[in-house]
Amino acid sequence: MATNLKKLSKNPELLTGGHRACAGCTGSNILRQIMLTAGRDTVVGGATGCMEVVTTIFPYTAWKVPFIHNAFENSAATISGVETAYRAMKKRGDLPVERENMNFIAFGGDGGTYDIGFQSLSGAMERGHNMLYVCYDNEAYMNTGIQRSSATPLGAHTSTAPAGTVKQGKEQNRKDLTKIMVAHNIPYVAQTTPYHWRDLATKVEKALAVDGPAFLNVLMPCTVGWHFEQADAMQIAKQAVESNFWPLFEVENGQYKINKKPKEREPIEGWLKQQGRFKHLFKPGNEGILEEIQSHIDTEWEKLLKLEAMSNGE
């Protein structure tokens, strides 16, 4: 894959500026980067959530490609309908404009993907539609006011699982959705972040090139929900990878490949300290939670290394 900045910079901007995302939002950045790679012959479907709300307030739209928002929990099913219509109309020569190939991208936040839209996503992936599902994962229901989701990490403060005098934020680890998508045996599954632009663009290219469904989980640092300085968003994304909190990896036809292995993984404390949502974990008495977070990250990383080794026949 020959993705480079020069090539990307010449592609048309298909998500225009002037939309209403927060200052420091990495979500619109993710979508913009995806659209630079996907190009004009793309239909996009968005679940109810931050990115839908900020890009399509009637009578305005930031989308220069066809876009559909249906509801919160069904962007995968909706795009599966669009993709099926494309195949059916193409077969009969009924397409409004002839296109030999088109891209179909559904997206949702972690609420619309891990939780309420999980069934719709699983169904669409199992049915084998030629579509890419992108989850922009900001680890809570940000659009409705920072409530916990099944993507929220252990110990994070949210408005429905707040840190208080007897509870210290979320009491469970996050769901490993990427691996659940791998278990669907679809041709392409990957994780990335908006900081790693070349990795992201390459993964979108690969995902759109496969014949069948693809899933991309993109970590989306959220200045409002995670409580960090707006200017630090990309740095937070970078450190999520360097601490092994959010490894960059891809699974092509079942074969795992880790795209970036930190020479020496950073202790998670450094990453946690920059975010207000973990502030309470540094109070005396919460050392156990910090240890649990670190141990979970290390265990998951070891598992990932083994999966890669198995894929390499080791």
Place this chain on the structure above:
Amino acid sequence: MEQQLVALTGNEAVAYAFKQARPHVASAFPITPQTEMMHKFAEFVANGEVDTEMILVESEHSAMSAAVGASAAGSRVITATSSAGFALMWEIVYIAASLRLPICMALVNRALSGNINIHNDHSDSMGGRDAGWIHLHSENAQEAYDNGVMSFRISEHPDVQLPTMVCYDGFIISHTADSLYMLDDADAATFVGERTPKYALLDVENPITVGPLDLTDYYFEHKVSQMEAEQRALPIIDQVSAEYGELTGRRYEHFESYKMDDAECCIVILGSSAGTTKAMIDEYREKGIKVGLMKIRTFRPFPNELIADALSGMKAIAVLDKSASFGGFGGPVFTEVRSALYQTGCRAPVHNWIYGLGGRDYDLHQAAHVIESIDKIARGEEMETINLLGVRL
């Protein structure tokens, strides 16, 4: 026009109607008693009789979601459901209409849970009466087939652009073999024509945004445009029905009037129960009781002026509802009919009988009871306004 006389169940008849319309996409999830319609349709696809792409989703919620996507893409779409399946679609049923998307759905009427019950009443489609769809009710397999064929022309009409549900009674119509006339595939295809959407997601050269956030400054106007589209659908349903009548000899109005010309009292009803009622009306006519029947076909949009005009000469009116509106004053058909009459000078008593819930059999004795009651009311006898039929108390 040459037509074939065939024996089919209601589900099979509707499957033929849908096949003849050559939809691009069919999305569905099984639920009794709708299942056999999609089985038959899937057979047509498997045997190459129609080249529809099927989306065999994991729930009715996704069935309607995919139908919305496929219709917004610009294709012709069918789906089908009943009861709890329709309830699971709920949110998206409203969205389909709000986005002004033609979708044709077989709504095989079945009681809503709970308790769970697979038999016929109208509680499912009645719950969706404010969702913005067109509701066409059918008395038998012939009507279900005919409404099925016409539904595409109505839904996809440029002045309408609304989804349509073809309602027919679960088991009573869906699973009972009946004789009916069917158009040849070619004649049906000519009548139905092709869908020519004004906007389509697949037109990447003219990108549109569908389903944006719509707040206090525009939402209301968009709702008004939906209300107007429903009203525009009334004459268009009639126009399509007239054209279909010329083609087939079967001319459907918004409602059927049976022995209404000289009637002094009448029964208003939906669906398959009309047949039983007509049989009893014939018997009471012989006894000299001037009773007639109004069988409503178009429940949404509700043809209130036409219905009020047709009923305004009555001395008493019985409205039969195969669903309950819990906590409301009578069933949904009763409420609509009684309200429509208020704009006329007619102050004839309108009485309601709620019957057949959960598939409780509606028989000749029940029909006779209503006829005798409404005849007494017409002659001045006092009676409860809201009544129950065929229930142990």
